[in-house]
Amino acid sequence: MSQPGGPDVRDQWNSRFSAQEYVYGTKPNDFLAESASSLPPAPARVLSLGEGEGRNAVFLATLGHRVTAVDASEVGLGKAEKLAAERGVSLKTVVSDLADFTLTPDTWDVVVSIFCHLPMPLRRQVHRAVVASLRPGGMVVLEGYTPAQLALRTGGPPKREWLYTAEELREDFQGLDFLVLRELERDVVEGKLHTGRGAVVQVLARKPTR
Numbered sequence: 001m002s003q004p005g006g007p008d009v010r011d012q013w014n015s016r017f018s019a020q021e022y023v024y025g026t027k028p029n030d031f032l033a034e035s036a037s038s039l040p041p042a043p044a045r046v047l048s049l050g051e052g053e054g055r056n057a058v059f060l061a062t063l064g065h066r067v068t069a070v071d072a073s074e075v076g077l078g079k080a081e082k083l084a085a086e087r088g089v090s091l092k093t094v095v096s097d098l099a100d101f102t103l104t105p106d107t108w109d110v111v112v113s114i115f116c117h118l119p120m121p122l123r124r125q126v127h128r129a130v131v132a133s134l135r136p137g138g139m140v141v142l143e144g145y146t147p148a149q150l151a152l153r154t155g156g157p158p159k160r161e162w163l164y165t166a167e168e169l170r171e172d173f174q175g176l177d178f179l180v181l182r183e184l185e186r187d188v189v190e191g192k193l194h195t196g197r198g199a200v201v202q203v204l205a206r207k208p209t210r
């Protein structure tokens with residue numbers, strides 16, 4: 001990954017996603033699958049940030065949610081649409097760098113961010129906008145790699161500034177109630193680019209209803 005807001009992110013991800021296979025697989029992320037029963041009931045308005053090839057958006061759509069997937073890579077989102085068609089569900093896809101994407105306030109019931117690693121200050125800017133964009137009772141589901149992942153080398157960005165800690169995310173998502181906020185090691189088997197012991201941070205948080 002390189003600088004957000006420019007052609008580099010898009011080109012790098014387009015190149016990774018040009019493989020015929022789904023490089024993160026077609027099954028949903030484990031933490032998202034575990035959290036699905038805690039989310040607002042379907043049909044909820046769901047936004048998935050950095051959705052890539054669609055495994056998580058398609059999973060949520062099969063549960064009856066109305067899912068919008070945003071990503072800088074049109075190649076990834078093309079595969080997401082193909083996967084959705086194969087599974088008989090529909091998605092709205094938006095090709096955009098998150099630096100340019102407007103998170104409209106008071107709009108979403110759920111915002112999903114799975115291994116969507118953004119550097120500062122974009123990370124803080126997007127996460128603060130996520131809080132504002134949630135409706136009362138709306139929820140964030142996030143999993144990302146922590147700096148401890150640098151030693152494990154089983155996927156994720158190779159630079160500290162792209163990795164997330166629980167403390168950083170607590171500050172980013174200030175104003176939400178945290179149901180889950182933890183760093184842990186787990187076996188991640190999610191496609192060829194994420195396979196092995198992983199050092200992750202997980203967030204499940206809800207916007208207060210008043």
Ligand SMILES: C[S@@+](CC[C@H](N)C(=O)[O-])C[C@H]1O[C@@H](n2cnc3c(N)ncnc32)[C@H](O)[C@@H]1O
Pocket residue numbers: 004005009013024029049050051052053054055056070071072073076096097098099113114115116117118
């Ligand atoms: C590690 S992949 C994860 C994909 C997907 N969330 C999953 O778990 O299968 C990171 C994704 O974030 C997207 N991404 C990274 N930086 C981005 C940015 N600045 N704006 C939009 N998308 C971005 C990439 O295109 C890629 O699809």
